[in-house]
Amino acid sequence: MDDVEQRAEPGERDTGEPVGPPGDVALRPESLLLTFYGAHVLDRGLLVATPGLVDVMARLGASEHATRSAITRMVRRGRLVGHKRGRQVYLGLTPFSVAALRAGYTRIWQPDATADAQWDGTWTLLSFNLPDTWQRQRHELRTRLQGAGFGLLQGGLWAAPGALDVTAALGDLEAAAHVRAFTAHPTGGLDPAALLGEVWDVPAAAAAYAAFLERWDGGSSATRWTDPLARKLALQEEWRLTLRDTPRLPLELLPDPWPGLAAQELFTREHARIAPAAHAAADALLDTIPEP
Numbered sequence: 001m002d003d004v005e006q007r008a009e010p011g012e013r014d015t016g017e018p019v020g021p022p023g024d025v026a027l028r029p030e031s032l033l034l035t036f037y038g039a040h041v042l043d044r045g046l047l048v049a050t051p052g053l054v055d056v057m058a059r060l061g062a063s064e065h066a067t068r069s070a071i072t073r074m075v076r077r078g079r080l081v082g083h084k085r086g087r088q089v090y091l092g093l094t095p096f097s098v099a100a101l102r103a104g105y106t107r108i109w110q111p112d113a114t115a116d117a118q119w120d121g122t123w124t125l126l127s128f129n130l131p132d133t134w135q136r137q138r139h140e141l142r143t144r145l146q147g148a149g150f151g152l153l154q155g156g157l158w159a160a161p162g163a164l165d166v167t168a169a170l171g172d173l174e175a176a177a178h179v180r181a182f183t184a185h186p187t188g189g190l191d192p193a194a195l196l197g198e199v200w201d202v203p204a205a206a207a208a209y210a211a212f213l214e215r216w217d218g219g220s221s222a223t224r225w226t227d228p229l230a231r232k233l234a235l236q237e238e239w240r241l242t243l244r245d246t247p248r249l250p251l252e253l254l255p256d257p258w259p260g261l262a263a264q265e266l267f268t269r270e271h272a273r274i275a276p277a278a279h280a281a282a283d284a285l286l287d288t289i290p291e292p
Contacts, residue, residue, distance in 0.1 A: 027060070027237050029057060034079065039278075046288040046291065047090035048287070048288050050090075050091060057070075060233060080097065090289050104240060115258055121186075123161055123185070124162065126160075126181040128141065128178050129156075130178050148170075149161070149164065151200050161253075205260070209242065209263040211242075236271065246260070
């Protein structure tokens with residue numbers, strides 16, 4: 001949910017100091033603020049006063065200075081927009097951030113976010129040829145491809161399991177016009193599971209899901225985040241980061257049992273449990289006005 005990190009391309013990384021103790025997942029102020037907006041502001045037509053954002057982030061362990069610095073960076077980068085009413089500044093999402101959050105939520109909340117249980121054996125192959133001077137565009141394209149589930153099969157050829165909508169995945173990228181994509185099926189006795197292991201680090205993906213389970217099933221994250229609002233935001237942000245760094249691959253080609261299934265079940269269950277208290281806390285805490 002890129003990356004304005006929510007968009008998996010959103011190429012410019014959050015540079016704020018992470019909240020939380022050393023050794024845990026690095027939860028950064030800019031990404032947490034976007035996660036908060038996605039969970040409590042998106043599609044509600046609201047702007048939030050700066051002190052309320054400071055209070056939310058304080059529950060996550062971020063100082064007022066860190067939060068205000070993150071807000072300044074986000075306004076400068078076109079992630080948030082400010083509107084002044086009297087002496088108070090209210091902040092809302094830009095169209096870029098709205099699109100980024102919606103794209104991220106598509107992955108977070110799809111029923112089989114960690115593995116594709118309906119794969120039909122189809123692969124999408126993709127190649128591109130960009131001018132040598134397009135370094136920024138090349139980085140944006142590669143980042144977007146990785147976020148969409150593509151891996152580098154061999155020199156210049158990218159692959160993803162399934163018949164993906166490449167046009168939707170690339171959106172309005174400048175490099176999109178230079179991309180050529182095809183759907184294909186393996187032939188000649190090619191082993192799909194072996195191919196999967198050549199392109200993606202399956203053990204690393206399994207380890208990432210296992211680590212999420214360990215942290216939230218009575219581990220460090222489950223015991224650290226006791227405030228309902230902070231717990232919900234930390235849970236959702238850790239899950240987003242886990243999905244961002246793990247491709248969605250065909251379930252039939254993955255080790256059994258696949259820890260991603262248990263991780264998603266835990267995320268869904270814990271999110272549902274804590275959501276009512278978190279929403280009540282946010283509504284009581286925030287000073288909001290309607291969008292202009």
